[in-house]
Amino acid sequence: MKCPKCQSQDFNPFKHEGVEFDFCSDCHGIWCDRGELASYVETIKDTPEKFHLTSEGTLTEMECPKCEKNSLYEIPYLKAQSLLIDKCSECFGIWLDSKELGRIQQLAVNIDAKGKLERTISDMQNKGFNISILKK
Numbered sequence: 595m596k597c598p599k600c601q602s603q604d605f606n607p608f609k610h611e612g613v614e615f616d617f618c619s620d621c622h623g624i625w626c627d628r629g630e631l632a633s634y635v636e637t638i639k640d641t642p643e644k645f646h647l648t649s650e651g652t653l654t655e656m657e658c659p660k661c662e663k664n665s666l667y668e669i670p671y672l673k674a675q676s677l678l679i680d681k682c683s684e685c686f687g688i689w690l691d692s693k694e695l696g697r698i699q700q701l702a703v704n705i706d707a708k709g710k711l712e713r714t715i716s717d718m719q720n721k722g723f724n725i726s727i728l729k730k
């Protein structure tokens with residue numbers, strides 16, 4: 595695989611605590627396969643807001659490192675924020691420039707705090723825990 599941004603061949607998988615993404619040693623960008631970004635920043639979806647990739651996004655000149663010949667679309671991570679990310683319309687993988695993952699991490703804390711709590715509570719209920727104390 596080669597880096598979609600700088601074409602470097604030094605683009606290799608990086609594993610940490612069960613998350614694996616592809617990291618470019620030259621431009622320090624990161625490729626996340628579908629679902630990986632969400633699992634890394636603990637959100638429900640990779641991109642939290644509804645956004646139509648091919649009609650609303652901007653086609654870039656970067657090619658998806660997984661689906662050759664398919665270009666990535668530039669879309670906002672959150673509409674109210676200036677942070678733009680690049681997403682593939684076929685495999686739904688996401689390209690992040692260096693430092694973008696850090697910004698997403700900061701934003702994700704706020705957008706999904708409620709979702710995380712809800713998921714935790716329903717997981718506890720499924721496992722038969724008495725959670726009445728949480729409803730006081």
Ligand SMILES: [Zn+2]
Pocket residue numbers: 597598599600601602618619620621622623
């Ligand atoms: Zn690169």
Ligand SMILES: [Zn+2]
Pocket residue numbers: 658659660661664682683684685686687
């Ligand atoms: Zn792709």
